[in-house]
Amino acid sequence: MVKATRNMETFLRRQNGRWHLDVESFPVDKKPSTLVTSDESVKLSVSTYPAPCRSLQVIRNDVKLANKDDDENSGCTQPSTPNKASGSAPRVRDRPIKKLLASKYWEENLKSDDEGHANSGGKAMHVYHNRNIGYKHQRSQRDFHFKKRKLFKCGSFSNSDGEMSTDGGISSSPTNDLHGNASSSCKASSGGWAAAGTSVFNVGRASFRPDDSRVKFRIKSFRVPELFVENPENATVGSLKRTVMEAVTAILGGGIRIGVVFQGKKVRDDNKTLLQTGISHEYKLDALGFSLEPYPVQAPQPLGPDCRSCVLPYDTPRPLTRWPSPATVVHTGIQQGRSDDHTGTDLNNFVESDHDSAPSSHYTALEKISSNSRALVPVTAVNAEALSVVPLRKPKRSESTHRRIRRPFSVAEVEALVQAVEKLGTGRWRDVKLRAFDNAKHRTYVDLKDKWKTLVHTARISPQQRRGEAVPQELLDRVLSPHCSRLLVPTASQATDETAIGDLPSPLGIRCR
DNA sequence: GTTAGGG
DNA sequence: CCCTAAC
Numbered sequence: 001m002v003k004a005t006r007n008m009e010t011f012l013r014r015q016n017g018r019w020h021l022d023v024e025s026f027p028v029d030k031k032p033s034t035l036v037t038s039d040e041s042v043k044l045s046v047s048t049y050p051a052p053c054r055s056l057q058v059i060r061n062d063v064k065l066a067n068k069d070d071d072e073n074s075g076c077t078q079p080s081t082p083n084k085a086s087g088s089a090p091r092v093r094d095r096p097i098k099k100l101l102a103s104k105y106w107e108e109n110l111k112s113d114d115e116g117h118a119n120s121g122g123k124a125m126h127v128y129h130n131r132n133i134g135y136k137h138q139r140s141q142r143d144f145h146f147k148k149r150k151l152f153k154c155g156s157f158s159n160s161d162g163e164m165s166t167d168g169g170i171s172s173s174p175t176n177d178l179h180g181n182a183s184s185s186c187k188a189s190s191g192g193w194a195a196a197g198t199s200v201f202n203v204g205r206a207s208f209r210p211d212d213s214r215v216k217f218r219i220k221s222f223r224v225p226e227l228f229v230e231n232p233e234n235a236t237v238g239s240l241k242r243t244v245m246e247a248v249t250a251i252l253g254g255g256i257r258i259g260v261v262f263q264g265k266k267v268r269d270d271n272k273t274l275l276q277t278g279i280s281h282e283y284k285l286d287a288l289g290f291s292l293e294p295y296p297v298q299a300p301q302p303l304g305p306d307c308r309s310c311v312l313p314y315d316t317p318r319p320l321t322r323w324p325s326p327a328t329v330v331h332t333g334i335q336q337g338r339s340d341d342h343t344g345t346d347l348n349n350f351v352e353s354d355h356d357s358a359p360s361s362h363y364t365a366l367e368k369i370s371s372n373s374r375a376l377v378p379v380t381a382v383n384a385e386a387l388s389v390v391p392l393r394k395p396k397r398s399e400s401t402h403r404r405i406r407r408p409f410s411v412a413e414v415e416a417l418v419q420a421v422e423k424l425g426t427g428r429w430r431d432v433k434l435r436a437f438d439n440a441k442h443r444t445y446v447d448l449k450d451k452w453k454t455l456v457h458t459a460r461i462s463p464q465q466r467r468g469e470a471v472p473q474e475l476l477d478r479v480l481s482p483h484c485s486r487l488l489v490p491t492a493s494q495a496t497d498e499t500a501i502g503d504l505p506s507p508l509g510i511r512c513r
Numbered sequence: 514g515t516t517a518g519g520g
Numbered sequence: 521c522c523c524t525a526a527c
Contacts (some may be wrong), residue, residue: 404521430515448523449517
């Protein structure tokens with residue numbers, strides 16, 4: 001089992017005259033992403049990812065959104081497909097995942113106290129409060145999160161860090177300020193480049209306008225909510241990517257905002273000046289950090305129009321969803337070396353049990369991985385605060401129940417099904433199940449009935465119209481055989497009760513039960 | 514719990 | 521595969 005606990009780190013880099021934020025661990029191709037600048041303080045120019053979504057213009061202390069589609073509070077809402085891979089990544093089956101597995105897990109299995117501790121399976125675990133992601137909401141917005149905001153670069157803080165490259169850091173070339181003056185004395189004037197927890201650097205006083213008390217930031221990376229994901233060891237990298245993608249999607253599904261932490265304290269009052277906050281060009285800003293936070297993240301702020309931004313976008317209450325600490329991430333449920341139900345050749349029926357199923361093993365493997373992946377998405381303490389006032393909402397069943405993974409019938413399974421139906425006829429799907437699929441836990445009698453339905457349909461259409469793994473015509477002919485559909489009533493030679501089913505000759509010569 | 518049939 | 525009426 002692999003437990004991947006990782007911070008997504010976002011890095012700024014300069015490209016084409018703009019700062020870009022790279023999300024390091026996203027399962028997508030790196031693309032120009034975020035750019036930050038400011039006039040009075042920091043100018044951010046965030047390019048969208050993967051495609052421009054909106055524009056932000058930071059003007060002095062105000063952040064003015066040149067936003068076409070939404071206000072700053074709601075985040076980018078345009079759907080996007082990060083890339084082809086991730087565009088299809090959430091689709092581990094034939095349709096997008098309804099919700100995070102982890103969400104289901106916590107909703108269904110955890111009973112937490114108000115202290116944020118949960119007990120599951122005897123394991124006490126610290127959990128996080130999940131922010132209020134409405135599943136529908138989440139699903140509807142699942143594709144846009146990694147868009148980046150594009151800000152106009154109103155000016156650039158000058159720096160010359162060709163010599164101060166740090167791991168994952170920005171290494172930008174000297175740039176020109178608004179006045180076209182190349183400057184490269186930031187490092188010297190800043191008194192050093194101290195990295196904060198989120199890699200914020202005080203670039204120091206602007207050299208080109210000495211009369212202006214500016215605080216310059218070199219944001220190397222953002223702190224983001226930790227992602228707790230896990231995958232079975234035999235999961236593919238692609239599966240892991242999808243899991244992480246889901247986790248990230250869940251976090252950022254409602255949009256993101258920037259949080260500021262200074263000297264270990266969250267700076268909540270947006271109306272405070274930098275100086276009032278303690279952020280001054282005179283000090284090293286190694287105690288300053290920026291964070292990317294899910295939206296909404298904060299409890300209503302004391303005052304100001306920003307409070308509006310804290311209004312929860314979800315009008316329906318939903319339950320608190322809690323997440324375990326990485327140390328107690330629950331197991332994936334992967335069944336390693338399970339052998340309890342396969343004891344040898346006396347297996348009662350043809351079809352394999354679900355753990356080693358069918359010929360289309362690649363399919364099974366992929367799907368199993370998907371079904372066993374966990375994306376545990378904790379949120380920050382700030383989010384927890386906000387959550388504490390979020391009313392509970394009982395999830396709809398459709399939201400709390402997973403659609404089963406698609407597991408196409410193999411030819412062998414079809415053969416077994418046809419054989420069983422030939423023996424039992426249609427209308428006795430439970431018996432068919434017991435007879436030929438008793439060991440295939442993932443095949444219910446409803447499934448068998450459905451498959452028969454599709455088989456009949458398949459048999460009636462032209463081979464050119466058929467999809468999926470080709471079913472031998474011989475089998476399809478047998479499906480259409482009057483014999484199958486005629487056996488609606490058990491014949492005298494057939495048992496009518498399940499206790500006698502085992503006495504029937506198995507299609508495979510294997511006794512049932 | 515099963516069956517049948519539409520979605 | 522899901523959902524559910526009908527039994």
